[in-house]
Amino acid sequence: xxxxxxxxxxxxxxxxxxxxxxxxxxxxxxxxxxxxxxxxxxxxxxxxxxxxxxxxxxxxxxxxxxxxxxxxxxxxxxxxxxxxxxxxxxxxxxxxxxxxxxxxxxxxxxxxxxxxxxxxxxxxxxxxxxxxxxxxxxxxxxxxxxxxxxxxxxxxxxxxxxxxxxxxxxxxxxxxxxxxxxxxxxxxxxxxxxxxxxxxxxxxxxxxxxxxxxxxxxxxxxxxxxxxxxxxxxxxxxxxxxxxxxxxxxxxxxxxxxxxxxxxxxxxxxxxxxxxxxxxxxxxxxxxxxxxxxxxxxxxxxxxxxxxxxxxxxxxxxxxxxxxxxxxxxxxxxxxxxxxxxxxx
Amino acid sequence: xxxxxxxxxxxxxxxxxxxxxxxxxxxxxxxxxxxxxxxxxxxxxxxxxxxxxxxxxxxxxxxxxxxxxxxxxxxxxxxxxxxxxxxxxxxxxxxxxxxxxxxxxxxxxxxxxxxxxxxxxxxxxxxxxxxxxxxxxxxxxxxxxxxxxxxxxxxxxxxxxxxxxxxxxxxxxxxxxxxxxxxxxxxxxxxxxxxxxxxxxxxxxxxxxxxxxxxxxxxxxxxxxxxxxxxxxxxxxxxxxxxxxxxxxxxxxxxxxxxxxxxxxxxxxxxxxxxxxxxxxxxxxxxxxxxxxxxxxxxxxxxxxxxxxxxxxxxxxxxxxxxxxxxxxxxxxxxxxxxxxxxxx
Numbered sequence: 001x002x003x004x005x006x007x008x009x010x011x012x013x014x015x016x017x018x019x020x021x022x023x024x025x026x027x028x029x030x031x032x033x034x035x036x037x038x039x040x041x042x043x044x045x046x047x048x049x050x051x052x053x054x055x056x057x058x059x060x061x062x063x064x065x066x067x068x069x070x071x072x073x074x075x076x077x078x079x080x081x082x083x084x085x086x087x088x089x090x091x092x093x094x095x096x097x098x099x100x101x102x103x104x105x106x107x108x109x110x111x112x113x114x115x116x117x118x119x120x121x122x123x124x125x126x127x128x129x130x131x132x133x134x135x136x137x138x139x140x141x142x143x144x145x146x147x148x149x150x151x152x153x154x155x156x157x158x159x160x161x162x163x164x165x166x167x168x169x170x171x172x173x174x175x176x177x178x179x180x181x182x183x184x185x186x187x188x189x190x191x192x193x194x195x196x197x198x199x200x201x202x203x204x205x206x207x208x209x210x211x212x213x214x215x216x217x218x219x220x221x222x223x224x225x226x227x228x229x230x231x232x233x234x235x236x237x238x239x240x241x242x243x244x245x246x247x248x249x250x251x252x253x254x255x256x257x258x259x260x261x262x263x264x265x266x267x268x269x270x271x272x273x274x275x276x277x278x279x280x281x282x283x284x285x286x287x288x289x290x291x292x293x294x295x296x297x298x299x300x301x302x303x304x305x306x307x308x309x310x311x312x313x314x315x316x317x318x319x320x321x322x323x324x325x326x327x328x329x330x331x332x333x334x335x336x337x338x339x340x341x342x343x344x345x
Numbered sequence: 346x347x348x349x350x351x352x353x354x355x356x357x358x359x360x361x362x363x364x365x366x367x368x369x370x371x372x373x374x375x376x377x378x379x380x381x382x383x384x385x386x387x388x389x390x391x392x393x394x395x396x397x398x399x400x401x402x403x404x405x406x407x408x409x410x411x412x413x414x415x416x417x418x419x420x421x422x423x424x425x426x427x428x429x430x431x432x433x434x435x436x437x438x439x440x441x442x443x444x445x446x447x448x449x450x451x452x453x454x455x456x457x458x459x460x461x462x463x464x465x466x467x468x469x470x471x472x473x474x475x476x477x478x479x480x481x482x483x484x485x486x487x488x489x490x491x492x493x494x495x496x497x498x499x500x501x502x503x504x505x506x507x508x509x510x511x512x513x514x515x516x517x518x519x520x521x522x523x524x525x526x527x528x529x530x531x532x533x534x535x536x537x538x539x540x541x542x543x544x545x546x547x548x549x550x551x552x553x554x555x556x557x558x559x560x561x562x563x564x565x566x567x568x569x570x571x572x573x574x575x576x577x578x579x580x581x582x583x584x585x586x587x588x589x590x591x592x593x594x595x596x597x598x599x600x601x602x603x604x605x606x607x608x609x610x611x612x613x614x615x616x617x618x619x620x621x622x623x624x625x626x627x628x629x630x631x632x633x634x635x636x637x638x639x640x641x642x643x644x645x646x647x648x649x650x651x652x653x654x655x656x657x658x659x660x661x662x663x664x665x666x667x668x669x670x671x672x673x674x675x676x677x678x679x680x681x682x683x684x685x686x687x688x689x690x
Contacts, residue, residue, distance in 0.1 A: 028401070030544055030547070057659075059362075059369075059418065073405055076401075076405070076406070199375055307655055314653065
């Protein structure tokens with residue numbers, strides 16, 4: 001170890017919800033953590049893409065905004081004082097003969113870590129752009145203007161005529177969440193059936209019945225009409241090529257994220273369709289002392305939910321502890337929940 | 346199906362945290378749930394044994410009281426209107442040729458259910474009693490008096506001299522949580538090392554340094570001294586038989602729970618040490634349409650944490666949906682987190 005290396009128990013790659021909770025859980029296990037994230041702030045997609053989006057499936061929170069959840073997770077981890085290294089990517093990951101890891105980031109930060117937890121979400125992310133001619137000229141006009149790929153603040157869409165394109169959770173959830181803010185909402189999807197949580201689809205369909213949302217299916221995006229560079233209509237076509245012109249101030253397109261796991265692809269892990277295959281019993285990523293948790297980790301039966309990532313992060317933290325202290329009394333690792341009297345059975 | 350049978354999508358056995366979250370998640374998947382619990386109120390151990398105990402490892406809650414968590418989970422499930430059948434145990438569970446289940450409770454409530462999720466915690470529970478002669482006469486005196494096995498309200502211990510016996514999470518956590526309420530706290534454990542979360546042990550040791558908690562190790566309970574039927578001292582002995590008398594108003598004993606899974610033992614499941622062995626990829630309990638989640642479920646690498654139970658409950662709910670609708674489009678089942686734009690990838 002050179003002098004410039006930071007000695008850490010655990011380096012966590014990614015400071016989204018899974019990474020933050022891994023830092024908390026590792027802290028509970030008396031491990032000192034450093035988190036590295038490519039973004040300039042913590043929270044991953046939740047902060048960067050949709051801080052004001054309400055989330056309904058965090059256990060114990062009937063509703064919480066994505067940004068609030070991140071603040072709570074940060075506060076929870078904070079009692080163990082993890083160190084954040086933001087705006088940099090981990091580029092090199094080299095195992096040492098001691099079982100520890102030598103880690104270097106794009107800014108040259110270097111760690112000597114007892115274990116590594118990869119909680120990098122989908123990696124670097126960007127929206128998939130719909131194949132519309134000249135769409136670039138409507139991008140980057142600002143929130144609520146032109147073509148948008150995310151909602152940071154619902155207020156940006158107040159009194160706007162919004163066309164939402166897509167058939168997944170994002171399209172449906174935002175149709176519901178913007179219904180009482182926007183002037184009008186028209187959801188365009190190329191199939192009649194939405195691939196989203198049934199309950200959310202129900203909500204959207206109820207809003208459609210009461211006239212608060214319009215659903216235009218099965219239609220695909222065809223083109224954008226504008227006046228003086230400002231969108232006036234989004235044109236959509238059915239399977240027979242019949243075109244309909246929908247009045248619009250903004251097109252909100254949800255066609256998924258381009259995933260790019262970047263340097264992770266070079267770390268000699270088992271990569272399956274941009275995800276890291278792990279052993280779910282330990283969250284081990286196939287190399288000693290290297291674990292993965294959250295959206296980037298995959299295994300049979302995996303559900304890609306934020307709450308699933310929390311459980312995986314906890315499991316990874318326990319495994320990190322076992323890796324660093326292989327010979328210790330393991331009683332506490334499988335103790336009953338902290339909440340349960342008689343945990344020491 | 347007879348007229349008296351209640352038709353349900355999912356019957357959830359146990360209305361503790363895992364059962365409540367299973368009801369929410371199943372509701373999100375448009376499944377109608379009925380919950381059965383042996384206790385007269387929902388919440389399982391969290392309500393029955395320690396509603397005022399602070400819990401620190403629920404993701405997004407730096408601290409929440411057990412009872413509050415249950416209220417929040419109840420509210421979260423409530424939007425899908427699950428039905429609760431309390432004060433009764435499921436006694437008979439019979440598979441039907443249709444793939445559905447015929448279920449009968451101790452009160453004669455009968456269900457025809459599409460799937461069953463067992464979230465029964467440790468089953469029926471009661472504290473293990475320390476082997477002290479005449480201990481019965483000090484039991485049942487009320488909270489904060491005589492021998493207690495749980496803390497429902499911290500206030501019950503205000504200005505009391507409390508001897509806590511045990512070496513697990515409960516002993517340590519309550520030593521910490523009662524430190525600023527009780528007159529004195531003395532923690533007795535037969536070993537020098539506590540089998541609890543390291544961070545909690547640290548907190549307790551800091552309180553010991555500042556004189557707020559006394560730690561008496563390695564000592565075992567020896568006997569109880571009383572005056573007019575009221576505890577005056579708890580006597581403890583070291584390994585050489587040297588006895589020390591600790592002034593006490595109340596003995597709080599945490600030696601684990603007697604587990605009794607009751608009728609579940611007769612359901613032809615793979616039972617390992619009072620737990621149901623499940624396939625973690627589906628939470629299937631070995632019989633079609635029968636799933637388990639939470640503390641009662643076990644599999645390689647299982648962590649017995651409340652938060653782990655949430656993930657298992659979600660997985661069980663998705664599996665229940667797959668069992669009931671085996672041929673449907675599965676896109677939504679593996680959709681990216683609801684929070685993620687582009688979930689419909």
